[in-house]
Amino acid sequence: MLFGAGIGVYFALHQEPTWGLCILVLAIAALALLGFRGGLTAGTVALIIAIPCFGFVNATIRTEIVSHPVLERDFYGSISGRVIDIGRSSAGNPRVLLDNVTLYGGPQVARIRVSLTGDEVLPHHIAGRVVLLTARIGPPGRPVAPGGFDFRRLAWFDHLSAVGYTDMPVMVLEGQPSAPVFRARMILADGIRAGMQEPAAGFAAAILTGDRSTVDQEVLADLRASNLAHLLAISGLHMGLLTAFIFALVRRGLALIPGLALRYPVKKWGAVAAMLAGIGYLALSGASVPTQRAFVMVAVVLTAVLLDRPAFTLRGVALAAMLILLVRPESVLQAGFQLSFAATSALVAVFEKLRRYNWWRDEAKGWVSQYRPGIALLITSSVAGLATAPFGAFHFNQVSQLGLIANLMAVPLMGAVIMPAGVVAGVLALFGLQGAALWVMSFGIETVLGVAHWVAGLEGATRGVKAGPWYILPMIGLAGIWMILWRGRGIWLGPTLFAVALFLWQASSRPDLLISDSGRLIGAMTPQGRALNRSSGNTFAANNWLTDDGDPSDRPYAVARWQPRQGQGWQRVSLTNSWHLIAVTSRSRWPSDIPLCDAKTILIVAAWSGEVPLPDQTNECAQVWQRDALKQSGGLAYWLRPDGFTLQTVSDAEAQRPWVR
Incomplete structure (x- = not known):
């Protein structure tokens, strides 16, 4: 907690700390550690001071280590690079991640991510190959509203220099492919899909290899609505189920041989086998950040088994978190890290307390011992759901109100059917006999997807939650x-x-008025929810505004709420507290019939640059925004009062950090 607090302080700074400040922080930590000589109380105070200091410096060093060039302006042209990942965008389009990138006629960059918006089907055999394409790319985007998610920070720590799209074919250049582990993942994923039917095939490929590029979008929506999306991402659940199955298989299998079980520590042999299986799963699944986090947690547990120490303790959870934050301090801001350790910490704490009661211990008799697995499943799902619900609501602005039902039905199938069948299929694949195991796995997956679809379709399955303040x-x-x-x-x-x-x-209150950095998308709060002025364009911003409002409506419903008074080249809409907004849509001339401005009118002239003079009548407006000013300020958020307004812009909230250009 203290180490993470120091990292949090680093990311909360408005400007990047100097190395002189880091040296000063280290000096404070060193002086504080001298307090260990003063007794237990002084030592505790010393640690409370020193550990956050080390976290602060560790985050600073990490930011410097991942430093890389970031594209400063849009680029359109020929691009070549090696394919190191294949995935899907939020719109469902295939996309590739490239390294060793060359922008022909452009600046040097590190990695770029390109979505394919045409009709081309992306073949997996391009994994590890060098490709040539023509694309439009730009720097990672700013937040769509003040205080919103800053993709630039995430891109910085992922070595991502630019993102973009292309609707033209991808050409594979001659030469030997590289990235053998990635190619092996794609070959295995293709083999899984060849032996199963969709949509189970895409789900199986995702949980075994991390390749989510063929998961159906409707399946994704059902999994999210039923709070089962965590089954799709390779995380602690999958790593734990896999290693637990291997551990139990090896330990119990060797225990059947009395000569081995009586002379050798077969329990530790099982732990070693499980550790090796975890390492293989980590490499095969692409070693994504959530999988790395899951492996560290499992490795801590298995190491405790090897050392004859209690496997599941809060100290073990703290050690796993410490190791992850040492390597990736930025994880403290990520939803996956927070959800994982919230659930794990709560579960360990609850079961540690249960062990103190006689009725829960292994030697206890009665109805508890008879129904212990079912009770444990109910406790696990309930505690994990309650512990992660606030974090999930904060990050994703949604609460799955029936998620407990879905998890009680689906998680046992993951542990008892799907993951064991996947392991058996992997072993039998060496002899070409994986068909039966894949059929069992497919049956389990189809049942889970059926549960997700059923729960997602129930009334009140999900509830929107508005975005909260950072604190x-x-x-x-x-x-x-x-x-x-x-x-x-x-x-x-x-x-x-x-x-x-x-x-x-x-x-907390949501803004009464939101305006995009282009000025073309406007969202005004109404009694029915936020009204949007456009049915197309700025899709990412529109969806984020509605999500942050906790509004379950889709964009067409939000557009139907927009009821302006309009003329030739202008629109006027009434806002809360007797305020008004006028948007000039004409690009060529000033509308002759446009309403007069007053002290409670906001004027948006998005198509006109600041070099074009506006009529004198606009001087009476409360505020006037033209194209250049909007581009510099970023998105706008207004809170309107009867006697004035509060304005926040994206640029006002931007810190002077390496990932902000």
């Missing part, structure tokens, strides 16, 4: 940690802090 997340995290670690009456401070966070979250 809500640290409050929720601190409340959870307090409830897990504290002993005694003071534990009620945790629920109190959590309740305060929920109250502040609910009391």
Whole structure:
């Protein structure tokens, strides 16, 4: 917690710290550690001071290590590079990740990501091959609204210099392919899909190889609505199920041989086998950040088994988190890290407390011992769901209200049918006998997808949640940690802090008016929800605005709420508290019948640059925005009051950090 707090302070800074400041922070940490000589209390205080300092410096060093060139302006032309990943965009289009990139006639870059928006079907045999394409790319985008998600920071730590799209064919250049592990993943994924029917085939390829490029979009929507999307991403659940199956298989198999079981530590042999299986799964699945995180957690547990220490403890969870943050300190800001450790910490804490009760212990008799697996599943799903719900709601603005039902039905199938069948299929594939195992796996997957579809279709399956202020997340995290670690009456401070966070979250307000950095997309809050002025274009911004409002409506419904008064080349819409917005859509001349401005009117002239003079009548407007000013400021957010307004722009919220250009 303390190490992560130091990392959080680093990312909260408005400008990049100097190396002089880092040296000063290290000096403070060194002086604090001298407090160890002063006794237990002084030592505790010393650690509270020193550990966040080390986290702060570690994040600074990591930012410097991943430094790479970032494209500063849009580029259109010929591009070549090696394919190191294949995936899908949020719109469902195939996309490729390229390294060793050359922009012909352009600047030097690191990695770029290109979506294929044409009709071309992307063959997986291009994995590891050098390709040539013509694409339009640009720097990673700014937030679509003040305080919104900053993709540039994520791109910086992923070595991503630019993103873009092409609707032209991809040419594969001659030469030997590289990236053998990635090619092996794609070959295995193709083999899985060849032996199964869709949509189970895409699901199986995703959970075994990490290739999600063929997962059906309707399946994805059902999984998200039923809170089963975590089954698709290779994470702690998959790594844990795989290694647990291998551990149990080896340990129990060797235990059947009395000569081995009595003379040798077959339990530790099982742990070693499970560790090797985890390493193989990590490499085969592409070693994505969530998979790395899952492997570290499993490795800590298996190492504890080898050392004859308790496998599941809060110390083990803390050690796993510490190792991950040492290597990838940016993980502390990512939803996957927060969800994983929230669930794991809560589960370990709950089951540690259950072990203290006689009725739960292994030697206990009665109805608990008879139904222990079912009770454990119910407790696991309930605790994990409750622990992750606030973090999921904050990051994804959605709560799956029936997720517990779906998980109780689907997770046992993952552990008892799907993952074991996948392991058996992998072994039998060496002899060409994987057909039966793949059939069993397909049956399990189709059942899980059926559960997801059924739950997603129930009334009230999901509920939208509006975006909260940034400080809500640290409050929720601190409340959870307090409830897990504290002993005694003071534990009620945790629920109190959590309740305060929920109250502040609910009391926060969304902007009354949102305007994109191009000025073409406008979103005005109405009693029915946010109204959008355009049915196409700026799709990412439009979807994000509605999601952050907690509005389940899709874009056509939001456009239907837009009811302006309009003339030739202009629109006027009424806003809250007697405010108005006028948007000039004419590109050639000033509309002759446009309404007069007043002190409660905001004027948007998106098609006109600042060099073009506006009529004197616009001087009466509360604010006037033209194309150049909008491009410089980024998106706008207005909170309108009867006596004035509060304005926030994306540029005002931008920090002076390496990932911000």
